[in-house]
Each structure stands twice: as structure tokens, then as C-alpha cells.
Amino acid sequence: MKRKSLYSRLRAALGAVLQYWGDHADSLAAMKKLYVREYADEKGGPCKVILGISSYGSLFRITQVFYNGGVYSREENWLASYGWHFNGHLTALGRGTCYLMFNPLHRSVCLEIYNDADERILEHYTQI
Numbered sequence: 001m002k003r004k005s006l007y008s009r010l011r012a013a014l015g016a017v018l019q020y021w022g023d024h025a026d027s028l029a030a031m032k033k034l035y036v037r038e039y040a041d042e043k044g045g046p047c048k049v050i051l052g053i054s055s056y057g058s059l060f061r062i063t064q065v066f067y068n069g070g071v072y073s074r075e076e077n078w079l080a081s082y083g084w085h086f087n088g089h090l091t092a093l094g095r096g097t098c099y100l101m102f103n104p105l106h107r108s109v110c111l112e113i114y115n116d117a118d119e120r121i122l123e124h125y126t127q128i
Helices: 002-030
Strands: 036-038 046-056 059-070 070-081 089-092 097-103 107-115 120-127
Touching: 002 097, 046 120, 059 089, 070 097
Parallel strands: none
Antiparallel strands: 036 046, 036 120, 046 059, 059 070, 070 089, 089 097, 097 107, 107 120
16 A cells, blocks of 8 residues: 555656646747737827847846837847746846746736836737
8 A cells, every 4th residue: 555655646746847847848938939019009009019038148138129000119128037936937137026927828928017116017928
């Protein structure tokens, strides 16, 4: 009886490790994709933000390119480090409190920003 119990526990532990490893592999693969968020500005005009992630040594460079009415508006870049706490996320460095969380299953990312007033802003991007 103890062998079966030990075998069951080892199998469950190995399954958890493989699931954790697979989730991180999916998140790392998702970093190689481009993401887009579309919204309407104050005047009702179409706006688009394209988000890209590139390797920058042991860090990652996140680039947001903003378009207003299909015309280039501005670009923002910042560095982030990869976190292994859950399915994978990037934590911005030197940009206040900002996280980029991956959802490879739904082909999306969520950018979570806390501004100076400590208000939480969520921006959802879908894979192109």
C-alpha cells in the first residue's frame, strides 16, 4: 500500500513540475509575438497601440507604438525583468509599478499599471 501511495505522490509532483515548466515555455514563446490594442480617443477617432517585446541581454525591452487615425503618434520603451512566480510576467524597471502578464491560451497579454495616485489601470492586448 505504501508503494502505491509513494508512486501517486511522485507522479503528482512530477505532473506539477511539468505543468509549471510548460506554462513558462508558453510564456517565453508568447514574448516573440506582437500584440495590439484598439480604442477610440476623446473625439471618437480610432487609436491603436502595438506592443512588442525583444530580448535585451538578461532583460526584456518592451516597446509600445501609438497610432492615432492610422498615423504614427509616439513610441514608449522600457526595460523589464522576467518573473517566475506564476505563468510568467514581466516587471518594469524604473517605470513605477508596471506588470505585463501573459495569457498564452487566449493569445493575449494584460498590462497592469499603477499610477502616482495608486490607481490601477488595466490594458488588454490581443495577439496579431
